Amino acid sequence: MNLLESFRVALRALAANKARSFLTMLGVIIGVAAVILLVSIGSGVQASITSQIEGLGSNLLFVFPGQLEGAGGPGGGGGLTKRFALEDVRLLRDRLQGVSFVAPAASGAATVRFENKTTKAQIVASDENLSQVGTYKLARGRWYRRSEVDGSARVVQLGSAVAEKLFPFTDPIGKEVTVNGQRFKVIATMQKIGGGFGGSQDTIVYMPVTTAQRLSGSSDLAEIIVKVTRAEDVDQVRAQIKRLLKPKFGDEFTVFSQEQTLSLLGNLLGTLTVMLAGIAGISLLVGGIGIMNIMLVSVTERTREIGIRKAVGARTYDILSQFIIAAVMLSVAGGLLGILIGAGGAAALKSVVPTEVTWWSVALAFFFAAAVGVFFGAYPAYRASRLDPIVALRYE
Amino acid sequence: MAAGDKRSDASSDGEAVLEVDHVSKAYELEGVTVHALSDVSLQVRRGEMVSIMGPSGSGKSTLMHIIGLLDHPTSGQVVIEGEDVGRLTPNQLAQLRNRRIGFVFQAFNLLPRTSALANVELPLVYSGVSGANRARLAREALERVGLGNRLGHSSNQLSGGQQQRVAIARALVTEPSIVLADEPTGNLDSRSGIEVMAILQQLNAEGITVVLVTHDPNVARHAQRVVEIADGRIVREEPVKDRRSAADELANLPNAARVAAEEAPAT
Ligand SMILES: Nc1ncnc2c1ncn2[C@@H]1O[C@H](COP(=O)(O)OP(=O)(O)O)[C@@H](O)[C@H]1O
Numbered sequence: 319m320n321l322l323e324s325f326r327v328a329l330r331a332l333a334a335n336k337a338r339s340f341l342t343m344l345g346v347i348i349g350v351a352a353v354i355l356l357v358s359i360g361s362g363v364q365a366s367i368t369s370q371i372e373g374l375g376s377n378l379l380f381v382f383p384g385q386l387e388g389a390g391g392p393g394g395g396g397g398l399t400k401r402f403a404l405e406d407v408r409l410l411r412d413r414l415q416g417v418s419f420v421a422p423a424a425s426g427a428a429t430v431r432f433e434n435k436t437t438k439a440q441i442v443a444s445d446e447n448l449s450q451v452g453t454y455k456l457a458r459g460r461w462y463r464r465s466e467v468d469g470s471a472r473v474v475q476l477g478s479a480v481a482e483k484l485f486p487f488t489d490p491i492g493k494e495v496t497v498n499g500q501r502f503k504v505i506a507t508m509q510k511i512g513g514g515f516g517g518s519q520d521t522i523v524y525m526p527v528t529t530a531q532r533l534s535g536s537s538d539l540a541e542i543i544v545k546v547t548r549a550e551d552v553d554q555v556r557a558q559i560k561r562l563l564k565p566k567f568g569d570e571f572t573v574f575s576q577e578q579t580l581s582l583l584g585n586l587l588g589t590l591t592v593m594l595a596g597i598a599g600i601s602l603l604v605g606g607i608g609i610m611n612i613m614l615v616s617v618t619e620r621t622r623e624i625g626i627r628k629a630v631g632a633r634t635y636d637i638l639s640q641f642i643i644a645a646v647m648l649s650v651a652g653g654l655l656g657i658l659i660g661a662g663g664a665a666a667l668k669s670v671v672p673t674e675v676t677w678w679s680v681a682l683a684f685f686f687a688a689a690v691g692v693f694f695g696a697y698p699a700y701r702a703s704r705l706d707p708i709v710a711l712r713y714e
Numbered sequence: 715m716a717a718g719d720k721r722s723d724a725s726s727d728g729e730a731v732l733e734v735d736h737v738s739k740a741y742e743l744e745g746v747t748v749h750a751l752s753d754v755s756l757q758v759r760r761g762e763m764v765s766i767m768g769p770s771g772s773g774k775s776t777l778m779h780i781i782g783l784l785d786h787p788t789s790g791q792v793v794i795e796g797e798d799v800g801r802l803t804p805n806q807l808a809q810l811r812n813r814r815i816g817f818v819f820q821a822f823n824l825l826p827r828t829s830a831l832a833n834v835e836l837p838l839v840y841s842g843v844s845g846a847n848r849a850r851l852a853r854e855a856l857e858r859v860g861l862g863n864r865l866g867h868s869s870n871q872l873s874g875g876q877q878q879r880v881a882i883a884r885a886l887v888t889e890p891s892i893v894l895a896d897e898p899t900g901n902l903d904s905r906s907g908i909e910v911m912a913i914l915q916q917l918n919a920e921g922i923t924v925v926l927v928t929h930d931p932n933v934a935r936h937a938q939r940v941v942e943i944a945d946g947r948i949v950r951e952e953p954v955k956d957r958r959s960a961a962d963e964l965a966n967l968p969n970a971a972r973v974a975a976e977e978a979p980a981t
């Protein structure tokens with residue numbers, strides 16, 4: 319019997335039991351769709367974060383208080399660590415060679431109010447140089463000026479979500495809002511950045527660092543941002559920073575380059591993606607066991623048929639191929655449907671989470687599905703093919 | 715080789731198409747050994763029609779399954795057209811079943827939910843006959859058993875007699891040298907039984923060797939020779955003196971004309 323004939327026999331057997339064939343396929347469909355969808359979320363988030371960080375512009379160094387433990391990120395020392403203040407920014411600005419700017423950065427929580435509407439926001443406070451850090455882009459209005467930093471002016475730029483919440487119908491620019499009870503003039507609204515990792519960046523309000531320090535009554539800075547003029551000087555500038563800050567801070571600070579941040583996050587998110595794929599892979603495995611189960615049932619159910627086929631001359635190979643092909647058809651059809659559903663789901667989710675369907679996840683899921691079919695179909699098929707004709711015929 | 719040599723001097727009517735040589739078959743059942751066959755030897759000549767007769771449980775089916783290469787003897791030899799089948803692999807046996815032997819079961823053993831035509835095509839599928847030829851040969855075989863007008867009917871749309879005739883068509887479609895029929899009339903009413911016997915006699919008249927199993931002496935007398943078996947042993951072997959003709963019986967049945975009209979192919 320040729321392969322085409324085996325296909326026809328297998329197809330007819332599957333068609334004779336449509337509901338069961340579909341339910342069997344469902345395991346594979348869900349498994350493949352889950353692999354593709356979860357991997358697409360993993361790599362989508364990874365790509366979006368990477369592009370956000372790359373959007374910061376190259377040649378940036380971030381100086382954090384506290385000591386970096388291995389590659390674990392800044393922090394650790396917590397309350398005991400000495401904080402940066404504006405005088406440290408001034409020190410670096412005066413003494414560093416080969417840098418474009420040195421900018422302070424402070425943060426805090428804020429409640430922003432306009433008329434009877436309020437919303438929660440995070441404060442990002444810096445100086446006029448922040449406008450040169452690529453990620454933060456104006457929608458309308460202008461950045462705060464040097465003079466406003468020097469004068470602790472009460473001006474604020476609203477993240478897109480804050481602006482939408484407080485000014486659903488009117489133009490916020492020029493209006494007065496209160497931030498933590500103090501009156502501020504709105505000078506700009508920001509472009510929508512979208513959901514990143516760990517909260518939206520659209521609920522940030524931006525103000526001069528001096529203003530923020532007055533508002534909070536604290537002169538602490540969260541970090542210092544240094545832009546190196548030429549990429550090849552990054553390591554040399556890092557060394558300068560270490561030397562300059564050593565007398566005051568000892569080793570209690572960390573200089574972090576954008577590359578380090580990227581590779582750190584890349585590792586982390588890569589691991590996350592693989593983990594998601596692994597979880598989805600388990601569901602594929604379960605789908606495979608479903609196939610084996612159904613094939614075993616159908617071998618048992620069709621024992622007499624196997625006996626009849628053998629009695630009229632079917633060879634071991636004929637029966638074997640008939641059942642393996644049935645199993646593979648189930649899993650391949652399930653795999654294709656799963657790819658459609660997974661890719662469709664990824665496209666549908668795009669408005670909520672960044673997703674990116676990767677070819678390797680599609681290939682992996684599909685070939686895994688096909689392999690599942692062969693692997694889990696093989697044992698029942700082997701059993702069926704080895705039956706003695708008379709034993710199979712006598713089977714009740 | 716040997717098989718070919720044997721066939722070449724075949725025309726003399728002594729040639730054995732089937733030899734059963736000291737065959738025994740024992741089953742172990744819960745520690746008790748059941749001897750289904752004990753030292754059975756039998757020869758069937760080419761073109762012969764032989765009945766194997768015996769009471770229920772005497773080992774007739776066991777013998778037929780062994781002859782039909784569906785089962786293995788515990789000891790002894792089966793030689794089909796000069797070939798000792800004990801030495802063949804499962805796939806070679808499958809090929810012999812496919813090409814040389816047509817088996818007709820008491821319980822028909824047709825594929826369910828499958829048309830008569832597809833059932834008859836089945837052995838051809840495994841002998842590698844291509845689609846168009848396959849359908850033509852299957853149709854011809856069904857016409858030979860008088861079912862040319864029932865090609866598309868599936869098993870459950872056919873009477874027992876018609877199903878058994880489909881099974882016979884399936885057995886003869888590959889033009890085997892031997893047709894083995896195990897109680898082919900056992901599940902049929904007497905008229906259908908006679909019709910089936912008429913077909914088997916017709917096949918035999920066309921030169922096919924037929925081995926028939928029955929417990930009914932009247933059915934057995936359709937053959938040229940009756941081999942009696944009891945408790946797994948051959949107890950008697952004798953030629954049939956007044957051989958019955960199923961075709962004549964059919965003609966003498968009271969309402970034969972009406973049935974014949976019914977069975978005639980639609981025009
Ligand atoms: N698969 C089997 N296992 C155990 N005993 C069997 C089996 N098949 C047949 N037998 C026994 O072998 C004997 C002959 O059976 P069988 O050949 O079917 O008889 P018949 O066809 O003449 O009625 C019986 O005693 C039966 O019980």
Ligand SMILES: [Mg+2]
Nearest residue numbers: 774775776897
């Ligand atoms: Mg029997």
